[in-house]
Amino acid sequence: MTAENRTPLLLLAALVVVLVIAPVFPQWQFLATLALAKGMTVLGLLLLLRTGLVSFGQGLYYCLGAYAAGTVGLHWGVTDVFVLLLVAAAVSAVVAVLLGFLLAGYRGIFFAMLSLAFSMILYGLLVKVSALGSTDGFNVAPPTFFGREIAGKDSQYGMFALTCVIVFLTTLAMHRYFQTPLGRLSPAIRDNEIRVEYLGASVRGAVHVKYVIAGVLAGIGGVLTAMTVGHIDPEMAYWTTSGEFVFVAILSGTGNVAAPFVGAFIFELIRTYAYQYSPNTWQMALGAAMLLTILFLPAGLWSLYERLRKV
Amino acid sequence: MSYILETRGLTRTFGAVTAAADISVAVERDSVIGLIGTNGAGKTTFVNMVTGYLKPTAGTIWFKGQDITPLHPRQITRRGISRSFQIPQLYGSLTALENLVVAFGIVLRNAKASPFGRVPKLVPGHGMPLREAAEAMLDRFGLSEFRDKPASVLPGGVRKLLDIAMALTVKPEVLMLDEPTSGVSSEEKFAIMDRVMRAARAEGATVLFVEHDMEIVSRYAQRVLAFYDGRIIADGETASVLADEEVRRYVIGGGGRQVEQGVAHAQDR
Secondary structure, three states: OOOHHHHHHHHHHHHHHHHHHHHHHHHHHHHHHHHHHHHHHHHHHHHHHHHHOOOOOOOOHHHHHHHHHHHHHHOOOOOOOOHHHHHHHHHHHHHHHHHHHOOOOOOOOHHHHHHHHHHHHHHHHHHOOOOOOOHHHHEEOEEEEEEOOOOOOOOOOHHHHHHHHHHHHHHHHHHOOOOOOHHHHHHHHHHHEEEEEHHOOOOHHHHHHHHHHHHHHHHHHHHHHHHHEEOOOHHHHHHHHHHHEEEHHHOOOOOOOOHHHHHHHHHHHHHHHHHHHHOOEEEEEEEEHHHHHHHHHOOOHHHHHHHHHHH | OOOOOEEEEEEEEEEEEEEEEEEEEEEEEEEEEEEEOOOOOOOHHHHHHOOOOOOEEEEEEEEEOOOOOOOOOOHHHHEEEEEOOOOOHHHHHHHHHHHHHHHHHHHHHHHHOOOOOOOEEEEEEOOHHHHHHHHHHHOOOOOEEEEEEEEEHHOOOHHHHHHHHHOOOOOOEEEEEEEEEEOOOOHHHHHHHHHHHHHHHOOOOEEEEEEEOOOHHHOOOOEEEEEEEEEEEEEEEEEHHHOHHHHHHHOOOOOOOHHHHHHHHHHHH
């Protein structure tokens, strides 16, 4: 069985294992849920990176998804998790389709900076809107599933399990997508746009579609974060948040659709412990982690797994 | 008589420089045409204009009676004109097999969406899955032993063949080859051209190829267009064009023995 064919089985095994062992470690559930939610955004970034594009603005959709769902909850009292997920995905998709018309024509530093510019525009708008809490943001009501709260005050497990299932289904879908003709265009566009055009495909159209998918994934990541933390603020669109996603993407590598979630979890671990034991210099620990990754694992953490598998 | 490809008054300027001037050519279906000329004579500019890479400053291009002058390369490719490049355009990080899988994937998507109903036979759902189609194409070009090697590390001749194989995946009606044997050893060049011409004929493609090697031109071309200073100075049967005084003076230059052999070969044929 090839590595490609093994991935769905490994994902399913991972889902079962984490769902079974998570109740034993309740103190880890919040951190793990947050890591999975952010990993979802990084999964979109992985798609762009495989296409040869770096976005420094995924915070735009991460924030947009969270605010769209939060606003629906705030003004109309909607708390159903599936409705909120749909709202976040739809709003992210619409904005990504519109911005994609412009961004799909740019590459390299221009794509990166333009995407960053749009996320900073959203940040600038949100800090001025007092109806949405301005710089403080606002609280998000606990999500419900057919009228029942998913996560109680003492337990985060419901939210964790829900996030796991959503991540599993999305990752599986993305794995499948990379095997379709459109999915296979990602490395082709990265390597040689001229040949793609001379085989009859539209590079611009394909980049546009990939940008929208990445936006939707970031939007879902945002709403999952909002439901987990119970609070949203404009910082979600700030450039440091987008930079964090790029950081995790480099840390993870683009070798597998599961890599962003592993990378996001390790990132959260490093940050949590660094902050706990060295609250004034915790950023140094992250910097050192990035330095070591680039020096010794330039293809990311996932390449370590690939190396071990070959041995 | 209707031609598969026709250009009228095709001109391309870059500022004060005229790269192609008033090129009018009519191409008959199933013909094999050699494009010769010194560097900068306008051969590649002509190919680039026909395939949409460059927009002509003036003139029109007709393909099967339809004006394709304003179309993008991908639209021209979908209509049935495909090309290879002087520097092979491959996906360097992908293996030879993956390059063709991607190519057939695009063909599959286009076939499903094609308003022209051109469904290549090597397409999944029409007899062959992507991977098998790619393997069959590799086999056809004798490239099976390179299937799992990244395109970036393949030898020059193999890269040329893979580039042409990629162009053939779209099952073109007109195939334009830009110097298919440049950078290839003299031992390899005939083997490469034999494979290419066999594959192109099997697909029923009309072939136009840019070439500096007169042995190749004389062996494979039925007709030759000789370019000089952006213009076509001779157009006709291979032997007569290669023997033309003006062509020998301006185009072939001091080709000497190779030209003599080429003319003799074309006349024998």
